[in-house]
Amino acid sequence: MIRIEKRISNSQNLKSLAKFFSFVIGILISLFFLKFLGIGLIDLIKNIYYDAFGSIYSFTELLIKMVPLLICSIGVSFAFKMKLWNIGSEGQLYIGALASSLIAIYIPLNSHYLMIFLMFLAAFIAGGLWSGLAGFLKVKLNVNEIIVTLLMNYIAILIVDYLVYGPLKDPEGFNFPYSKKFTDIAKLSTFGDTRLHTGIVLAIFLLILYYILMEKSVWGYEVRVIGSNPNAARYAGININKNILIIMILSGGVSALAGFTEVSGVLHRLQHSISPGYGYTAIIIAWLSNQNSIGILFSSLFMALIFLAGDTLQLNYQIPISMVNAFQGILLFTLLTGDFFINHKITMKRRKNA
Amino acid sequence: MEKILELKEISKKFGNFQANKNISFDLYKGEILTILGENGAGKSTLMNIITGFYRSDDGEIYVNGKKVTLTSPKDAIKHGIGMVHQHFMLVKNLTVFENLLVALKDKRFIINKNRYANIFLNIFKKFNLNIDLDLPLWKLSIGEQQWIEIIKLLINDCQILILDEPTTLLTPQETEFLFKFLFELKKEGKSIIFISHKIKEVMEVSDRIVILKKGEVVSILNKEDFNENRISHLMVGTVLKNKYDKDVKPSDDLLLEISNLYAKNDKGLADLQDFNLVVRKSEILGIAGISGNGQKALAEVLTGLKDPYKGKISLNGIDITYGTARQKYIHGIAHIPEDRKAMGIAPDLTVEENLILKNFKDKELGGILLNRKNINRYANDLVEKFNIQYGVKNAPVRLLSGGNIQKVIIARELSENPTILVALYPTRGLDIGSQEFIHQTIIEHQKKGMSTIYISEDLDELFKISDRIAVIFRGKNMGYFEPDNVDKKTIGKMMGGIIKDD
Numbered sequence: 001m002i003r004i005e006k007r008i009s010n011s012q013n014l015k016s017l018a019k020f021f022s023f024v025i026g027i028l029i030s031l032f033f034l035k036f037l038g039i040g041l042i043d044l045i046k047n048i049y050y051d052a053f054g055s056i057y058s059f060t061e062l063l064i065k066m067v068p069l070l071i072c073s074i075g076v077s078f079a080f081k082m083k084l085w086n087i088g089s090e091g092q093l094y095i096g097a098l099a100s101s102l103i104a105i106y107i108p109l110n111s112h113y114l115m116i117f118l119m120f121l122a123a124f125i126a127g128g129l130w131s132g133l134a135g136f137l138k139v140k141l142n143v144n145e146i147i148v149t150l151l152m153n154y155i156a157i158l159i160v161d162y163l164v165y166g167p168l169k170d171p172e173g174f175n176f177p178y179s180k181k182f183t184d185i186a187k188l189s190t191f192g193d194t195r196l197h198t199g200i201v202l203a204i205f206l207l208i209l210y211y212i213l214m215e216k217s218v219w220g221y222e223v224r225v226i227g228s229n230p231n232a233a234r235y236a237g238i239n240i241n242k243n244i245l246i247i248m249i250l251s252g253g254v255s256a257l258a259g260f261t262e263v264s265g266v267l268h269r270l271q272h273s274i275s276p277g278y279g280y281t282a283i284i285i286a287w288l289s290n291q292n293s294i295g296i297l298f299s300s301l302f303m304a305l306i307f308l309a310g311d312t313l314q315l316n317y318q319i320p321i322s323m324v325n326a327f328q329g330i331l332l333f334t335l336l337t338g339d340f341f342i343n344h345k346i347t348m349k350r351r352k353n354a
Numbered sequence: 355m356e357k358i359l360e361l362k363e364i365s366k367k368f369g370n371f372q373a374n375k376n377i378s379f380d381l382y383k384g385e386i387l388t389i390l391g392e393n394g395a396g397k398s399t400l401m402n403i404i405t406g407f408y409r410s411d412d413g414e415i416y417v418n419g420k421k422v423t424l425t426s427p428k429d430a431i432k433h434g435i436g437m438v439h440q441h442f443m444l445v446k447n448l449t450v451f452e453n454l455l456v457a458l459k460d461k462r463f464i465i466n467k468n469r470y471a472n473i474f475l476n477i478f479k480k481f482n483l484n485i486d487l488d489l490p491l492w493k494l495s496i497g498e499q500q501w502i503e504i505i506k507l508l509i510n511d512c513q514i515l516i517l518d519e520p521t522t523l524l525t526p527q528e529t530e531f532l533f534k535f536l537f538e539l540k541k542e543g544k545s546i547i548f549i550s551h552k553i554k555e556v557m558e559v560s561d562r563i564v565i566l567k568k569g570e571v572v573s574i575l576n577k578e579d580f581n582e583n584r585i586s587h588l589m590v591g592t593v594l595k596n597k598y599d600k601d602v603k604p605s606d607d608l609l610l611e612i613s614n615l616y617a618k619n620d621k622g623l624a625d626l627q628d629f630n631l632v633v634r635k636s637e638i639l640g641i642a643g644i645s646g647n648g649q650k651a652l653a654e655v656l657t658g659l660k661d662p663y664k665g666k667i668s669l670n671g672i673d674i675t676y677g678t679a680r681q682k683y684i685h686g687i688a689h690i691p692e693d694r695k696a697m698g699i700a701p702d703l704t705v706e707e708n709l710i711l712k713n714f715k716d717k718e719l720g721g722i723l724l725n726r727k728n729i730n731r732y733a734n735d736l737v738e739k740f741n742i743q744y745g746v747k748n749a750p751v752r753l754l755s756g757g758n759i760q761k762v763i764i765a766r767e768l769s770e771n772p773t774i775l776v777a778l779y780p781t782r783g784l785d786i787g788s789q790e791f792i793h794q795t796i797i798e799h800q801k802k803g804m805s806t807i808y809i810s811e812d813l814d815e816l817f818k819i820s821d822r823i824a825v826i827f828r829g830k831n832m833g834y835f836e837p838d839n840v841d842k843k844t845i846g847k848m849m850g851g852i853i854k855d856d
Contacts, residue, residue, distance in 0.1 A: 212723070216723050216724055217720075217722060217723050217724065218714060218715065218720040218721065218722060218723065218724055219722075221707065221714060221720075221724055222714075224700070224702075224703060224707075225700045225703065225707075225711065227702070228700035228701055228702040228703050229696070229697075229699065229700045229701060231696055231697045232697060232698060232699055232700045232711065233700070234659065235657070235659060235689070235691065235697060235698075236711045236712055236714075237658075
C-alpha cells in the first residue's frame with residue numbers, strides 16, 4: 001500500500017537538494033523533447049553554453065535578458081509577500097514602457113540625466129497608478145485582485161499596440177508598428193561596447209531595496225504579518241487597507257520600471273510586443289524563489305538563460321519561441337512536484353495478511 | 355456478557371510520533387466504556403482507527419468475534435460501528451428529515467417520505483425526543499443537534515456508538531439529558547464508547563474506564579475502582595484541585611465599566627444587547643455562557659476589533675468605547691483570542707517575530723528598521739520565562755504544538771504588564787499541563803495587579819480560577835456570583851436563559 005504522509009521536519013540541505021534535482025529532472029525532460037525534434041543534444045548544450053557564457057559579450061546578453069525579469073519579479077514579490085496576487089506585471093511593464101516613451105518622444109530636454117530621471121519617474125507613477133487601481137478596487141469593493149490585474153494586462157498591451165499601429169507610429173518607419181527612435185539623450189548608457197545598459201544597476205539597487213524593506217524594516221514586518229495572517233495583523237493594529245494600496249502601487253511601479261529599462265536601454269523606441277512574457281515569467285520566479293532576495297536573483301538569471309536558449313533554438317534550429325514557454329512549464333511542473341516531496345513523504349508498506 | 359468489539363495490539367505511527375502503541379481492550383454488549391486521556395494521549399487516533407478513517411499499522415479488530423478490516427467509515431457502519439464527532443457532521447441548511455435521510459445507508463431510488471418519516475419518528479418517540487422533522491437544522495439547539503447525530507447512527511442500526519467529547523458544547527442540563535439518553539441506549543443493548551477528559555462526568559456514566567497516556571493503555575478500571583484522585587493520577591500524574599489557593603484579593607476599586615453596550619454581528623443581528631459589566635482592580639472575573647451568546651463580540655469590542663453602536667466602555671474613568679486595537683493596547687488591554695491559529699499568530703513567521711507582534715513599534719525593537727539584536731534578546735527572555743519549547747531556530751510558529759502556540763500568545767500579551775486581560779476560551783483544546791500553566795500565569799499577574807476577564811464554557815475551570823462569575827446569555831449579563839456561594843447547577847440554568855431559580 002502506498003501512503004502519503006506529511007514530513008514533520010525537513011532539513012535545509014534536503015530542501016536545496018530536492019530543488020536541485022527537480023531542476024535537473026525538468027531539464028532532462030526538456031532535452032528529451034528536443035531529442036525527438038531531431039536535435040543533437042551535445043551540440044545544443046554547446047551552443048547554449050556558448051551563447052550564454054562563451055564570451056564577455058554573450059554573458060552580457062544574458063544579463064540584458066535578466067534585467068527585466070529581475071525587476072518584474074521584485075515587483076511581483078512585493079505583492080506576493082503580502083499574499084496579494086498581482087499577476088499583472090506584464091501589463092505594468094507595458095504601461096511603464098509607454099509612459100517613459102511618451103516622455104522621451106514628446107518632452108524636448110537636453111539634459112540626459114534629467115531625461116532619464118523623468119522617464120524613470122513617469123514609468124513608476126504610471127505603473128503604480130495602473131496596478132494601484134486593482135488595489136483600490138480590492139480595498140473599496142473587495143474585488144479580487146487576481147482577475148483585475150490579469151485582465152488589465154490585455155488592456156495595457158492593446159493600448160500600446162493601438163498607439164504604435166496608430167498615433168505614435170514612426171512616419172519614416174516603413175509602416176512597421178513602432179514609434180520614432182529615441183534620441184541619445186533618452187537612452188541609457190551602456191558598458192563598454194556591449195549592449196548591457198545601466199538598467200542592471202537599477203535592478204540590483206531595487207533588489208537591495210527589496211531586501212532591506214522586506215527583511216529588515218518594520219514596514220516589511222507588517223507586510224509579512226498581513227501576508228501570513230490578516231486577522232493577527234488587524235489585531236496588532238496594522239492598517240491592512242492602507243498597506244494593500246501601498247503594496248499594489250509599489251508592486252506595479254517597480255514592474256513598470258522594467259518597461260522603462262527595456263525601451264530606454266535595449267529597444268530605444270516603443271514597439272509592438274516589447275516583452276516576450278517577462279511579466280508572466282516573473283510570477284514563476286517570485287514563486288520559485290519564495291520571494292527570497294537571493295533566490296529572486298538566481299531564479300531570474302536562470303530564467304534569462306532559458307529565454308536565451310529559446311533564442312538559440314530559434315536561430316540555430318528554427319524551433320518556435322513557444323517551445324520556451326513549454327520548457328518553462330515543464331520546469332515549473334517538476335519544481336512543484338519537488339516541493340510536494342519536500343513537504344510530504346511516501347511510504348510503501350506491505351500489509352501483513354493473517 | 356458477550357464481547358462485541360475486541361481490539362488487539364493496535365499500533366499507529368505518524369512519522370516518528372507513536373500515536374497508539376499496542377492498545378488492547380474489549381467492549382461488551384450493553385456497556386458504557388470511557389476512553390479517558392489528556393489531549394494528545396491518542397484517543398482520537400484510536401477512534402479514527404475503529405471507525406475506519408485511519409488504518410492501523412499493526413493489530414487486529416474483531417467485531418462479534420469475527421476479524422474485520424475497516425477501510426472506510428462506510429465499512430465501519432456496515433459492521434455496526436458509528437461515531438458522533440465532536441464537531442457535528444450535519445448540513446445546517448437542510449431539514450432534520452433531510453439530514454437523517456442523507457445518513458441512511460439503504461435507500462430506495464425513489465424516496466417515500468412518509469415511510470422514512472415514520473421510521474425516524476418511531477425512534478424519536480422511543481427516546482422521548484420532541485423534534486419537528488421539517489425544521490431546518492440550524493434552528494435546533496446544540497443539544498438537539500447532537501441527538502440528531504446519535505439518531506443518524508441508530509437508523510443505520512449501529513450497535514457500537516462512539517461519542518467524542520460529547521459534553522464540551524452542552525449546558526449542564528443538556529448534559530444530564532444526554533446521559534439519560536445514553537442509559538436508555540444501554541438498556542437497548544447498545545454499546546457505547548465515550549471519550550472525554552472530564553473525570554467527574556466520566557465517573558457518573560461509565561461502567562469501565564480505559565485510561566490512555568502517551569498512546570498506551572495505562573489502566574482499565576471497573577466501576578467499583580473509580581476514584582477521582584486515583585484516575586487523575588493515572589491520567590496525568592498529578593492530583594487535581596477544585597480551587598486554587600490564591601493569596602491575593604481583588605481590590606474594591608473599579609477598573610473597567612461597561613454600560614448599556616450594544617454591538618451587532620456581521621449578519622446585523624444583535625450580539626451584545628444592553629450589556630453591563632463591572633471589573634475591579636486585580637480581579638479575575640469569569641464569564642460563563644454557552645458559546646455564541648455574545649462572548650466573542652464582548653472580547654472584540656473590548657480589544658478594539660469591533661465597534662459597538664451604543665453604550666460606553668470606560669477604563670480607569672477614561673472613555674475608550676471607540677478606539678482601534680492599537681489605542682486599546684496602549685491603554686493596557688491584552689487579549690487572548692478564541693482561535694489561536696486564525697487570530698493569535700502569524701503562522702509563517704518565526705517565534706521571535708510573533709512575540710513582538712504587539713510592540714514592534716517600540717523604539718528599542720525598531721523604528722524604521724527592525725533591531726534584530728534587541729528583538730532576539732527580548733524574545734529569548736520571554737521564551738525562557740514562559741518555557742516555550744520549539745525545535746529549530748527560525749522555524750515558523752505554525753510548527754509548534756497547540757500548547758506552545760498558546761504560550762507564545764500569552765507571553766506576548768502579558769509581557770508589557772497590561773492592566774486588563776481579555777481571555778477568550780484560553781485553555782480550549784489544551785492538555786491539563788498547559789491549562790494549569792495558563793491558570794498559574796494569570797494568577798501570578800493578578801498578584802501584580804492585573805485584572806482578567808476570563809471567558810469560558812468550562813464551569814469547573816471558572817470555579818477554580820475566578821473571584822466572581824458573571825453569566826452571559828443572548829448578549830446580556832444575567833448577574834454575578836461568588837463561586838463559593840453558588841452551585842454549578844444554578845449557573846448552568848442561567849446559561850440556558852432561566853433567570854430565577856426557585
